[in-house]
Amino acid sequence: MTFQRLIRTLDMFWERQGCAIIQPYDIEMGAGTFHPATFFGALGPSTQRVAYVQPSRRPTDGRYAQNPLRMQRYYQYQVIMKPATDNMQQLYLDSLRAVGIKVEDHDVRFVQDDWESPTLGAWGLGWEVWIDSLEVTQFTYFQQVGGIDLPVIPCEITYGLERVAMFANGLHDLYQLPWDAHRSYGDLHIGPEKQGSAYNFEHADIDLYRTLFEQHERESMALLGRQLPLPAYEQLLKCSHAFNMLDARGAISQSDRPRLVLRIRKLAKECAESYLALQQSEAAEAEPAKAA
């Protein structure tokens, strides 16, 4: 199962479940949860079924391509089913079978995970899914996003694609995974991973990222004042990435951390509120039109 076929197979699987297969968001983010399709899609009463690959940046997880399990940039496969159906676990296990993992051969475990994203003001309950003691997926029933209780509960499934691919191929080193018939995952990623680690840990300009944090925060606040929640949220994503870069450079002290997180969280909350307000006013405008 090549990496590219794995993605196609998951796309087909979740397409059959009624998911729109959408594309990665074009701004750096720490996880697929940050994609607007999840953040905004989870809010409010409307249904949402969507699946996508999201390259995810975790600057502190860089290992200069020396670790077979960790990277500073990797691929998540994210599914949102809203409302959650009553067979989510079953669907998930079937998706693993679809990509060629004989789950019956393995030890599969749903291990408690009280998931929380402090920066997004989001939390939910669910599990880390373990195969043979390795976490391959996060499985969460969202309860709150942007500090707002969700009227309809979405289920989020976040696959660590490389780890799933390792089981689909019986390999233990993600760099050896076949990307296609001719190239390995390593061929395409070892160089970027080494350079990325060096940049994140050694060379990223701390002053630059401090400035970026401030400027994107200011821009986000200005956009919120103009009822533009999506562009405001994009600025939040940039803030969040600046925070992660500063963290990798060891430039965030223990006492700075909660304050900076709180600043991003405040933006997230306002983006969520602004989005819901906008939806309501759009619905109100559409109402008389329908009646007519």
Place this chain on the structure above:
Amino acid sequence: MSARRRPSSAAKKRASSAADWLVEIGTEEMPAAYLTGTLEQLRQEAERICADAHLEHGAVETAGTPRRLMLRVADMAPVQRNPAEEIRGPSKQASFDATGQPTEALKGFLRGRGGALSQTKTVSTDKGDYVYLVKPERLSPTKQVLPELVVQLINRLRFPKTMRWDASGLRFARPIRWLVVFYGTQSLRVSLGTIRSGTHTRVGRPQRLRTMSIVGASMYEPTLVKQGIILDLSKRRARIQALITKLAREQGGVVAPEMVDHGLLDEVTALVEQPIAIGGTFDQRYLQLPREVLLASMAKHQRVFAVQDGAGRLLARFVAILDGKPGKPALVRNVIEHILNARLADSMLFLEQDLKQPFAEGKNLAGVTFHEKLGSMADKTQRQQQLAAPLADAWRLTDAERSRLNRAVLLAKHDLVTTMVREFPTLQGIVGKHYALRSGEPREVAEALAEQYLPAAGKRPSTLIGNALALLDKYDTMTSYFGIGIEPTGDQDPFGLRRAAQGIVEIIGGVRRALPLSPLFAARKASAPFAAMPAEQSARTEARIRMYLFERLYTFDWPVPAPSRDLIDAVLASRPDDLFDAIERIQALHALGDGPALLRAAKVVERTHNILKSAKSPAIEPDQAKLQEAPERKLWELYTAHREPLADLIGRRSYQDATARYGEVFFAPLNDFFDQVMVNVPDEALRQNRLALMRAINTLYTVPVADLSKLTILQQSASSA
């Protein structure tokens, strides 16, 4: 609850037609940490609900796995007996109109209670005449009552965190997916949110659950057992323990004791329902890693059990518990081994990176914030260095011990900036110990680093330098936060200050060395936040800290039987400065029990205390010339004769002897004095002199030892003295 202990005639009557009530709540995997508590709650709530519903029953049992909570109430009576009741309604006046017809008020009451006018009577009470509804005993078939009780029961369960998962808005720890409810062989229909109860449970491994029919309450457990599911928690735990012990032995070792002590066994018990064990190995070279790092990687990250040899050295082996037998056990073993090796390789990189330079060098503690108002870890280290000298004086450390302590203080926080502690924050101190040893630091210094965060989880520091470092860390933390106005209140203690203060007291009780608070604080107040503080505010804070520390003696882990609260009150009333001296006094007085020695001394203190309490007198020395009567001259004589020897005993901390002697010397002569001499005489000078004598005798003991007038034995023995 009481139904279990009803007379046997009732039990016999019940047994003829009684049946078991069985409830299975099928869930997606419940958090491991919740399971034990939830099963206990389920049992208690079931007992309560049965009692409230007047349902007679036998034993109540609960059991569970990650995917099911089971309740079984044995021998439940087939009929619910709601006893007759009389319910007070509106007053007679409000119940009937002028023509004697029932008013709306009465009709409303009857509608609400499901009664008829024919069931009412009028009763005279001291508040006037009232209409009562008289309801006879009502019998309902148990099977009709139970469905509603199942719903109540599930709604009553409480969890640290709950969630919603569908449109019903039902809350639980994780989604409920099925429900099986039986009364005997009869399946009961229960609706809960979107769930409808049925006769089918779900069994199998988590990756492929299948439904299986249950034919009755009594067949529930046998059906599951046949599928390899061990329902009962303690049986499952025992089974897992046997499995891991056997596999560890096959691998030439035993399970590392921390695995059981630190909860991995309990956690794994709550993570599986069909335990299967497999053994595996990892790369020998990772045995260079500190033991705690290996244990954390195995236990916390992968939930596998570490194995050690007879001498307690870890082997490059582990035992994993799986949930049900996998199709390819060898494959699973292989994967777990690879993952573990990869994690340990990561830790090895941390180790190599961290040891590129000696542990004492190149650590930038100024970049690690302790608290924004209290500076960095470099500042904290500096403060602890200043405190080391007065502590070393108090503990009479040798020059060699002093230098070890100073070294330990200097290195204490170095591991906070290592990559290993960033990865394993809970191993702070322990990583420091290993790195210090590898950098050639003395063993005492290294051990102290590991012990600096103790006492914790019932473990105290065991080395002298470890105790000293742990004390300095806590004293600095506590005084620093008190200094910026942060103190524990009620159950709010986000910075762990109560634990720090308690730790200081436990350390002193353990090492049995002095801790005079005045010289220690004198050193502390030279630095932030006290240095910049007005003297008065600093003194006030010092008093708060002192009081807070001494108050920890009430919750100190005393040897059993513990001294009573009034004894501690008595010693604290004498305002000791040295924490250990206070502990010694309490223990000495406590050792006297409620024997005559303590009681006599307490009487002397009490009588002198009482006479002084009501009198206004300046603190003056008694004037020998004004002592007229024989009993007061006798008391003065004794006072002058025993003042020095008593002070000497107290100075040597022979508190038991001092107490015995004090009582022996003064008890009888003081009685004579009160029998024969009047203190409150009209002659003011004479009165003042007698009060001064009383004060002298009182303070001779109460100032340096304890104010025994606080003792409750005085109240108990008021008549016998």
